[in-house]
Amino acid sequence: MPQRPFEILVPTAMRKDISRRVLLAGIVGAGAAAALAACAPSTAGGSGGGGGLNLYTWGEYDDPAVLKSFAKTEGGATVKLGSYDSNEELIAKLSAAKGTSGYDIVVPTLSFVPQMIDLKLLEQLDHAKLPNLKNVNPTYLDTDQDKGNRYSVPKALGVSGYVYDTTVIKRDLTSWKDFFDAAQKEAAGKTSLLADPNEILWAYFFSIGEDINTNDSGTLDKAKDFLVKSIAPNVQAFESYVSNTIAQNGRVLAHSWNGDARQGIISNDDKGRYRWVKPSEGAGQFIDNWCIPTGAKNVDAAHAFIDYVLDPAVSLKELEYIGYDTMVTGIKDTATDVEEPDLIFYTPEETKKLVIDIVPKSQEQRVAIFNEIQAAAGS
Structure with missing residues (x-):
């Protein structure tokens, strides 16, 4: 898998073993938040397109060639990347900085955008500077989380599922029920789970036909009992991020997101060894978004960059690199040479079974369950 030349602006000690999709109960403590704020990049640079553009995003989430080519466009700028591991980390950083983070673009998941708007962490977008917004599939615009896309523009659409090593697991796995069965049999001791409380619980609730966003304490306790004791x-x-692990045959069974799984599969010397499963019961779906944080110093260049990646040709390059649907209208029809397109695109029938992720009211209990699962792992 190609390596991206970016600078990690958040100290390693602050990076959490928690996924990109989850917000823990509350913002991190003041001391940690202050440490995060202290790691902000320089805020030098005017509001025009010249100078550097500071992008704060997830790891391996943009094609380096696209970032390099943007600097050569009219209104473009050299892009400097910072990386975070969770929406919590992003929100904590911006909250502590109070408009002085030094970042010009951030990439939160849609379910967290309302909170960020309420906390006044995002600038309103100038649609006059985003003519390519017209290229985005209307299905993913004007959502309940951001009516009129005043603060956010869709970047990537992802789905959860799992991959398994067909040289070890000889039967066909097709469901979440199969996943949990194999985890206790052929893949015992060689299974990985996403570092995400909700994704783990969603997988289990899908497998038993339960509401994945249930807030019933008793139902969650039953899930905990099974996951802690049996899984x-x-x-x-x-x-x-299972891409490197799968590329190196490091797991027999791996709970994952489709883009990361695809990167691992196509990077493996034996491209047929691992099989991606779209579970028959359904799966969670997320949408990540381009946003401009409050206090951004290079607002014009930020708009120019967002508009640039919404160009269909550029969007296709991004899709080929990250393995996630970029939601530009007609992108599937142009992605004729993309490897493993079935891992990126879902049919209308498959899409009906997908559930957009949210932050449930029972988030605190879910995080506590996740902690217990981690504590019991490998025991």
């Missing part, structure tokens, strides 16, 4: 002892690792 956790068979878990080898909790990881949200």
Whole structure:
């Protein structure tokens, strides 16, 4: 897998073993938040397109060639990347900075955008500077989370599922029920789970036909009992980015997001060894978004960059690199040479079974369950 030349602006000690999709109960403590704020990049640079553009985003989430080519466009700028591991980390950083983070673009998940708007962490977008917004599939615009897309523009659409090593697991796995069965049998001790409380619980609730966003304490306790006692002892690792692991045959069974799984599969010397499963019961779906944080110093260049990546040709390059649907209208029809397109695009029938992720009211209990699963792992 190609390596991206970016600078990690958040100190390693602050990076959490928690996934990109989850917000823990509340913002981190004041001391940690202050440490995060202290790591902000320089805010030098005017509001025009010249100078550097500071992008704060997820790891391996943009094609380096696209970033390099943007600097050569009219109104473009050299892009400097910072990386975070969770929406919590992003929100904590921006909250502590109070408009002085030094970042010009951030990439939150849609379910967290309302909170960020309420906290006044995002600038309103100038649609006059985003003519390519017209290229985005209307299905993903004007959502309940951001009516009129005043603060956010869709970047990537992802789905959860799992991959398994067909040289070890000889039967066909097709469902979440199969996933949990194999985790206790052929893949015992060689299974990884996403480092995400909700994704783990969603997988289990899908497997038994329960509302994945249930807030019923008793139902959550039953899920905890099964996951802690029956699944956790068979878990080898909790990881949200399985691409390198799969490329190196490091797991027999891996809970994952489609883009990361695809990167691992196509990077493996034996491209047929791992099989991606779209579980028959359904799966969680997320949408990540381009946003401009409050206090951004290079607002014009930020708009120019967002508009640039919404160009269909550029969007296709991004899709080929990250393996996630970029939601530009007609992108599937132009992606004729993309490897493993079935891992990126879902049919209308498959899409009906997908559930957009939210932050449930029972988030605190879900995080506590996740902690217990981690504590019991491999025991």
